[in-house]
Amino acid sequence: MTEGFRYLSRQDVIALGGTLAQAALDDVCDVVTLMRHHDAEMPAETHVSLTGQRGKAYALPARVGGRFNVAGVKWTAHRPDAQDNLPQAMALTLVSRADNGLPLGLVESGALTATRTAAVSALALRHAAPRTVQRVLLLGAGVQAMAHLDMLRQLFGNLLEVSWWDRRQRSLPVDSASLPWPLVNVENFQEALSRDIDAVITCTSAAEPLLEAEAMHPGRLVIQVGYHEVSFAAIRCASRVVVDLWGDFCETSAKSLFQMYRAGEFSRERVDADLGNLLLDGWRPAAGDSVYFSSFGLNVFDIALASRVLRLAAERDTGTLLPFFPESPHAPE
Known part of the structure; x- marks a missing residue:
């Protein structure tokens, strides 16, 4: 059985230091270096239109090596005509290990996006x-x-x-x-x-x-x-x-x-x-x-920051841990 799949809310992200400027700056600097050495990549985004409004939802993938060792995708819905008093942009980042593809977690990314920017x-x-x-x-x-x-x-x-x-x-x-x-x-x-x-x-x-x-x-x-x-x-x-x-x-x-x-x-x-x-x-x-x-805003940084807070969450056993691959009841002993 795997360790599990962890969900981090905005409150979790803040509690784990996701809005600390120096930590985010260190992440950005390391990712820039990894990109120079071809150990990080950011393919082109893709998007779909949201029904009934001018909004769009974007999928932004990236992979980051080095101390991060993750691949992920940031999913952002831009909602310019929403009338619900919620943020116009709502983002989630899904992160997997880059070496074996195992899913690590899902992170609410509004605070991370603002911090890395x-x-x-x-x-x-x-x-x-x-x-x-x-x-x-x-x-x-x-x-x-x-x-x-x-x-x-x-x-x-x-x-x-x-x-x-x-x-x-x-x-x-x-x-x-x-x-x-x-x-x-x-x-x-x-x-x-x-x-x-x-x-x-x-x-x-x-x-x-x-x-x-x-x-x-x-x-x-x-x-x-x-x-x-x-x-x-x-x-x-x-x-x-x-x-x-x-x-x-x-x-x-x-x-x-x-x-x-x-x-x-x-x-x-x-x-x-x-x-x-x-x-x-x-x-x-x-x-x-x-x-x-x-400043365009590079989603490769979002993936790196999300991986850092997920690692800290695992170390501190915080966030919401969900079983991803439960053991089969017929598995051999």
């Missing part, structure tokens, strides 16, 4: 910013914005200031007194962009660009996490363009950069660096560069 932004802040990041402007107040705020709290305690803006003027559910730096709400982000901001992180669901060419200041890093927040003109004004990865998703993704590519206004050769170049090759921008970083 913020970890990639941390990597960009450390390695793709033209100058030392001291002041950050965060756009948005949803799940991704909160994950980025928490990442900044955990990994960038020496910042001078974090400003944030939300188009619906929602309040961030956070005690500003618990943060290591001032958190300043701005009503007009365009005015905030004219200040001495070192990095802008966009975490909105905007379908039309928010940032135009004037957002690309020398010495500034713009990290696009959300949908279509950065105009083609702004990307064109960036002196350096960095991506987490350039892959087949450029043909279908709604991210600003890939829309620009399909419109014939951006060439793959214009990309200056990806995560591998940042981590393994030492690529850095010049102090006077304006850098645009497009």
